[in-house]
Structure formats: C-alpha cells, structure tokens
Amino acid sequence: MASPAAREAIGAVATGFREFGEELVSGDPLGWPGYPEKLARVRERTGEGESVVVGEAQVGKTPVVVVAFDFRFLGGSVGEAAGRRIVEAFERARESRRAVVSLVATGGSRMQEGMRSLVQLQRIADACVRAREEGIPHISVLRGPVTGGIWASLGSSADYIIGVRGAEVAFAGSRVRGEEATEGEAFTAAGKLRSGFVDAEAEPGEVPGLLRSAVELLRPAGGEPPAPPEVPRALGFARPPRDPWVAVMRARSPRRPRAEAYLEDYFERRVEISGDRAGGVDAGMLCGFGRRRGRTIAYAAQNGTANTAAGFRTARRLLELADRLQLPVLTLIDTPGAGNTAKDEREGVGTAIAELFCTVAGLKVPITSLVIGEGGSGGALALAAPDNLWVTPDAYFAVISPEGAAAIVEKDRSRARQVAGRMKLMPQDLVELGVVRGIARPKRRPARAIRTSYDAVRRWVVRGHSSGKEHVTKS
Secondary structure, eight states: OOOOOHHHHHHHHOEEEEEEOTTOOOOOTTOOTTHHHHHHHHHHHHOOSSSEEEEEEEETTEEEEEEEEOTTTGGGOBOHHHHHHHHHHHHHHHHHTOEEEEEEEEOOBOGGGHHHHHTHHHHHHHHHHHHHHTTOOEEEEEEEEEEGGGIIIIITTSSEEEEETTOBEESSOHHHHOGGGSOSGGGBHHHHHHTTSOSEEEOGGGHHHHHHHHHHHSOOOOSSOOOOOOOOOBOSOSSOOSSHHHHHHHHHOTTSOOHHHHHHHHOSEEEEEOOOSSSOOOTTEEEEEEEETTEEEEEEEEOSSOBOHHHHHHHHHHHHHHHHTTOOEEEEEEESOBOOSHHHHHTTHHHHHHHHHHHHHHOSSOEEEEEEEEEEHHHHHTTOOSSOEEEOTTOEEESSOHHHHIIIIISOGGGHHHHHTTSOOSHHHHHHHTSSSEEOOBOOOOHHHHHHHHHHHHHHIIIIIOSOOOOOOOO
C-alpha cells in the first residue's frame, strides 16, 4: 500500500503548516559509493531535502508539532539529518507546550549512513523521554509501511497510536524477513491492534476525525492541579436492597447497566486506548479519555468479567499516562474477580495486580472510583481509590464471592446465600464499615419503573439463581 507524500499527509489532517529544520540535510559520512548522486536524484524527484518534514500546525483547533515521513525519499529511511529533524521537533514541542503528531511511513534506518544512522534511534528515544517528563503527549499515525528502528523507537513509544487499515507494521521489514515470512496479520496494523500494540485501526478517511479527537483530549499538562472527577449518577436501582443475597443477585443481573452505559451517560465524547503494549488485550477492561463539562478525564472501567493480566496492565498504562498529563481519573469497578486459570497464572495476573496497586498508590492526580456491579476481591480493589470510593445501590463489594467464602469457611458452596448474610457486603454495610464514602444517587425516573426493576431481580433470584451454586457472570 503506497503512502502519500509527507506534505500531502500533513494536509489531510492539519492546517496552517509552518516548516522548520529545512537546513538539516544529509551528508555522506561513510563515503558510500554513489550515495551523493542518489541523494541529488531523490531530492530533485520529490522536491524534499530529507525523508522527514517537521513543523508547527493545527489539528482542528489544537496547536501541534508535526513529524511527517516521505516514503518516496529513500523509503522514508532515517539518517543523521532526519534524526536531528525529529529531535528538533520534540524540542520545539517542549518549548511551545504542544502535542507531537507523527505521521510515520518508513523502512527504518538508512544503510548508507551506517552507525551514524542507527544511533539516531537513541537520540530520538531521548527526545521522546524528555517530552514525556514534561507532560507533552505524542500521538502517532502509522501510515505504512512502518518497519525497523523507527517503529521500535518513535512509532511504538507514542502515547496514542492509530494504525491505518492495511498498513504494514513490523520490526523486521519484508526484505529482511524473507519471502517465506512476508504474509500474515502479525505484520499489519490489524495484527498490532489485536495484540495490544496500537490503540485503533482506521480507514484513511477516518484518520483526521480520530486524530482530532485524540489531540483535543490529550493536551499537554499544565495549569492548576485538577479537581477529582464527579461521582457518576447511578443508572440502575434507586435504593439499596435489604437482603444481602438480593444485593448479590442485583449485581449479577443481566439487566443491570454496565460500564458502557455509565461511560456514555457520563462523557460527552471519548477516545479509547487498547492493549497493554506487551502482547495482550482484555475486552473486559475499558480504558481511555473522555470530555466532561470542558475538561478531560481519564477512565478505566471493568465490564463485568474476570480481568486478565493484560487488563490490569492496560489500566496501569492508562493511569501512568494520566499522571504524566495531570488528568484526573475515574474508575468503574465491576468484576467477579481476577482471572484464575492456568493461563492467567502464566501471564502473571498476580504481578499485574500488584503493579496496578502500586500505581494507584503513587498517583499524584485525584481519582474517583465507583462500584457499579460486582466488587470481587483484589481484582476489584486494584482499581479502587483508597479515599474516594463510592458504590451504586445495585452493587456489592466483598473480600471474595459468597460462593468462595462458603467453600472456604463452610466447605460447602451451596451455603453461599447464608454466608452472604454475614459478609456485610451491601452498599449500606460498606458505608457503615467506612469502606466507601457513600452511595451514588440514581438517575431520576418514575417510581413505577424502580418497582418494576426491583421485581425483575426478585423474579430472577426465585428462578433458580439463589441456590449458591457456582455463578457465571452474564453480560
């Protein structure tokens, strides 16, 4: 798939482009035979002095610094001058407090400049780290192909990554891999999305809108410390239950509003991030950034399933980015507990939870947490704000599921209903115990609707769901 020229790519997503760094052009550090002549020909053909064009522009109404690759110029390869242009772009972004937008199409390092080319990867990484430390976000669009050291330095280190559908994205390019290993989803933007290495895949025509939303939400840090996010309003029941087992059944009801409903009700618009950047994706952990009443709030929301190590690592990634950008955090808690299969153990679910606990403990930005369904043990507590935790009327929080507690204490899982009565897991119990600050107020609706919802769960309990047998969460 052919990538558009650098200036064409810039024009598709930004306005008011003002170039800098034009004076930085490649020499011939190795005395490579024919290289100066090749440079002269490609400059004449493309009209560009280098493979990378940098400058200031606007994406929507947001000022940014743009780094755009021109694949026509020696395959978008990066030599010494191109590396210096990229470094200067990040320096300008730090000085002007602008996000960096990179539009990447490259085959990697330039062979004709040898190690003088390769060491640019270290210099680019250094520039990225300095920008991170000062709260400058980096959003990357992988136009394709994106291979070699630039994928392993600039592209994959971005805070938010958009892969253009059909783009080749891989560390080793097709010529390096060889003919027998040139095909397959693993070497594409789609494969990188599925494996948790990019946040979104988009058609070329969808990229401008998605990029505009991401840039608007991920603005450079600065200004006054943020206030805690408001507690979302409860979308389900109006009042807490009087029976502990009804509390458990309410939280497990397939009719209960889930994370998606809460996020849609709370935010005016939002952009999701995806994946843990280590090969894993967990659809049961929804993470991203949303706009509410004029400010950006980061969110991590459990979606009612047992979370995997990838889910907890994705949440950790989200919280670390929010901390760097000085964005307040909202977490929605809804899980029967962390995954407990052999696969979960091999993937390090315990370590992932520990890392998330430490990240939450070390946050410098405020965090608000709301239990909207099941609060199952450490897998739920890992997302909980230590001093700003709330609960909805149709949720519960417990050290373990009633079935698990019955198996441990009574050696009989069928006694889960009786054990639930001793666990003090209802919303009002959690307030009395000092575990939560309060019960979220519901969305206003007619009393008849409230009564109908309550009766629906009572019927669900009666229809064979109150035996205390192993429960499978319904979504």
